[in-house]
Amino acid sequence: MNRxxxxxxxxxxxxPYITCxxxxxxxxxxxxxxxxxxxxxxxxxxxxxxxxxxEGSVIQAASKRALDNGTTTDNIFKMVxxxxxxxxxxxxxxTYANVVFSYxxxxxxxRAAELDMDGLIxxxxxxxxxxxxxxxxRKYGLDLISMIAPTSEERISMIAEEAGGFIYCVSSLxxxxxxxxxxxxxxxxxxxxxxxRNIPCAVGFGISTxxxxxxxxxxxxxxxxxxxxxxxxxxxxxxxxPYIAEYVKKMKEAVQGIL
Amino acid sequence: MSKGRFGIHGGxxxxxxxxxxxxxxxxxxxxxxxDPDFQAELTGLLNEYAGRPSRLYFAARMTEDLGxxxxxxxxxxxxxxxxxxxxxxxxxxxxAKKMGKTRVIAETGAGQxxxxxxxxxxxxxxxCEIFMGREDTERQALNVYRMRLLGAKVHEVTAGTATLKDAxxxxxxxxxxxxxxxxxxxxSVMGPHPFPTIVxxxxxxxxxxxxxQLMEKEGKLPDTVLACVGGGSNAMGAFYxxxxxxxxxxxxxxxxxxxxNTKETAATIATGRLGIFHGMKSYFxxxxxxxxxxxxxxxxxxDYPGIGPEHAYLYDTGRAEYVPVTDEEAxxxxxxxxxxxxxxxxxxxxxxxAYAKKLAPQMExxxxxxxxxxxxxxxxxxxxxxYRGEDLHE
Numbered sequence: 001m002n003r004x005x006x007x008x009x010x011x012x013x014x015x016p017y018i019t020c021x022x023x024x025x026x027x028x029x030x031x032x033x034x035x036x037x038x039x040x041x042x043x044x045x046x047x048x049x050x051x052x053x054x055e056g057s058v059i060q061a062a063s064k065r066a067l068d069n070g071t072t073t074d075n076i077f078k079m080v081x082x083x084x085x086x087x088x089x090x091x092x093x094x095t096y097a098n099v100v101f102s103y104x105x106x107x108x109x110x111r112a113a114e115l116d117m118d119g120l121i122x123x124x125x126x127x128x129x130x131x132x133x134x135x136x137x138r139k140y141g142l143d144l145i146s147m148i149a150p151t152s153e154e155r156i157s158m159i160a161e162e163a164g165g166f167i168y169c170v171s172s173l174x175x176x177x178x179x180x181x182x183x184x185x186x187x188x189x190x191x192x193x194x195x196x197r198n199i200p201c202a203v204g205f206g207i208s209t210x211x212x213x214x215x216x217x218x219x220x221x222x223x224x225x226x227x228x229x230x231x232x233x234x235x236x237x238x239x240x241x242p243y244i245a246e247y248v249k250k251m252k253e254a255v256q257g258i259l
Numbered sequence: 260m261s262k263g264r265f266g267i268h269g270g271x272x273x274x275x276x277x278x279x280x281x282x283x284x285x286x287x288x289x290x291x292x293x294d295p296d297f298q299a300e301l302t303g304l305l306n307e308y309a310g311r312p313s314r315l316y317f318a319a320r321m322t323e324d325l326g327x328x329x330x331x332x333x334x335x336x337x338x339x340x341x342x343x344x345x346x347x348x349x350x351x352x353x354x355a356k357k358m359g360k361t362r363v364i365a366e367t368g369a370g371q372x373x374x375x376x377x378x379x380x381x382x383x384x385x386x387c388e389i390f391m392g393r394e395d396t397e398r399q400a401l402n403v404y405r406m407r408l409l410g411a412k413v414h415e416v417t418a419g420t421a422t423l424k425d426a427x428x429x430x431x432x433x434x435x436x437x438x439x440x441x442x443x444x445x446x447s448v449m450g451p452h453p454f455p456t457i458v459x460x461x462x463x464x465x466x467x468x469x470x471x472q473l474m475e476k477e478g479k480l481p482d483t484v485l486a487c488v489g490g491g492s493n494a495m496g497a498f499y500x501x502x503x504x505x506x507x508x509x510x511x512x513x514x515x516x517x518x519x520n521t522k523e524t525a526a527t528i529a530t531g532r533l534g535i536f537h538g539m540k541s542y543f544x545x546x547x548x549x550x551x552x553x554x555x556x557x558x559x560x561x562d563y564p565g566i567g568p569e570h571a572y573l574y575d576t577g578r579a580e581y582v583p584v585t586d587e588e589a590x591x592x593x594x595x596x597x598x599x600x601x602x603x604x605x606x607x608x609x610x611x612x613a614y615a616k617k618l619a620p621q622m623e624x625x626x627x628x629x630x631x632x633x634x635x636x637x638x639x640x641x642x643x644x645x646y647r648g649e650d651l652h653e
Binding site for chain 1: 261262270271272273274275276277278279280418419424425428431432435436437438532533534535536537538543545547548549550551
């Protein structure tokens with residue numbers, strides 16, 4: 001059983017996302033430790049991209065802050081190397097196709113595997129375009145995480161059959177960002193996945209409150225939260241670590257049903 | 260599995276949320292492109308409403324002045340709404356309507372595509388929202404007013420460099436949030452499949468007409484076709500029917516801004532490299548880590564860090580050439596064509612005029628150059644005056 005499977009084997013998983021380098025890579029490193037300590041089961045590390053078309057305003061702003069202070073793919077790799085000396089928690093890179101492609105797809109994925117990363121999420125690489133990336137991930141032992149959306153319907157079974165690690169279920173239409181209300185029939189989406197394959201399903205996009213997290217976790221195997229955390233990075237800057245640790249703890253309790 | 264490739268370029272690099280939308284669009288297009296009723300309706304709109312065919316005008320004074328090849332101007336500037344953009348927009352909005360959509364959204368740079376989309380939406384009774392970078396709403400204030408007058412809602416995009424690429428990103432985000440009743444009228448031969456093919460096919464009327472008109476006037480094919488290239492829709496339209504004729508030189512004129520050796524440039528072929536962005540694999544201006552470059556050109560319509568995938572392929576195979584033209588050269592050509600022929604070209608099209616000024620004198624007298632005048636320059640007068648140090652109050 002690999003680390004991602006283990007993360008889902010201890011009950012409902014809580015998966016926080018942060019943008020690397022926001023507000024600095026030093027703080028990112030501290031955030032990883034603090035979030036792991038607060039109960040995160042798996043952490044998504046965002047590599048900032050100049051034009052993140054799947055992101056709402058919060059993560060767009062974070063990506064810009066990170067790039068403006070000089071964050072690069074190579075600096076992020078160095079930070080991960082340090083983290084890995086101290087921590088065995090599953091880690092996944094989330095970034096855009098061009099960041100990986102322009103680095104050299106094989107070079108990027110090989111390096112990520114050497115750093116003992118567990119997976120990769122590319123929101124602008126759908127099923128039809130995944131082979132160049134998925135092939136390399138297979139070669140170096142990384143999971144390429146697939147996404148499904150409320151519009152996916154009959155695509156879900158083919159996506160699920162070839163997915164690695166877990167399925168990232170996009171909760172609603174639109175880009176990332178806090179939503180007050182999620183109306184999609186998540187249960188239906190997940191039943192379509194489970195009908196073709198028994199693979200963990202984590203729901204993301206728009207979740208920010210413990211109540212939402214608790215509600216979602218009743219229907220899936222894990223909950224992903226990005227914008228709500230990144231918002232705290234924006235608000236508290238280099239002092240954000242304790243605030244985020246506290247938030248992660250609360251959310252983890254919520255997904256486990258200790259609300 | 261990947262669809263819509265031109266050599267290694269193209270594809271469908273889109274969020275999963277939009278995949279069924281682009282698949283549905285492809286199916287609808289496959290059906291309607293061969294549907295005689297659809298084609299008849301579109302031809303009717305192009306001829307009766309947009310004023311096609313556009314003239315192929317022999318520029319006698321320019322020809323005489325440059326003392327080389329005969330110069331013809333393909334007058335897309337004379338189309339309704341003042342540019343070639345209407346060709347694609349009438350096709351796409353009609354297609355959207357057939358698909359049962361009631362709302363169209365679009366990005367715009369110079370505002371020409373936004374105006375054309377707002378026009379077609381008004382004509383066909385569709386709701387319309389346009390996304391335009393704040394930088395461009397300032398450069399092209401008149402077009403913003405025109406879009407509003409036509410009943411469209413104009414959103415100012417402040418993200419990133421607040422220009423065309425950010426307008427495209429924002430329109431994609433908007434489409435992700437509302438798909439059921441909405442079609443994204445992409446304005447150039449770019450983005451995910453099937454857009455590069457759909458837009459090319461709707462713009463190909465330009466080269467079909469040039470070919471017929473020149474056969475009638477000269478009894479032969481042109482030696483060279485020149486067009487400006489941002490995303491590349493007017494160039495693709497002007498090139499398309501000449502691609503199977505290798506004796507016709509096809510030259511795309513890119514916006515070099517302040518020069519290809521400066522950072523203030525938008526010349527993708529001259530300065531970019533292979534990447535994946537805005538739904539397609541193609542050439543993009545980017546840094547060593549794949550971050551998209553903040554490009555610059557005096558022309559809001561060419562101020563884009565990428566180029567359509569079919570152009571990238573024509574470049575790879577050597578079938579088309581791409582040359583950089585600076586702001587200064589384009590402004591000089593803008594003034595030159597106004598003075599010499601009484602035609603004020605869009606600053607975008609002026610990039611092609613500028614290269615014709617260099618090329619035509621080196622050609623034989625019997626040879627023929629066709630310049631695609633993709634749009635009219637009224638929208639640019641205030642900005643060009645400002646470039647020359649004159650402040651116009653409109």
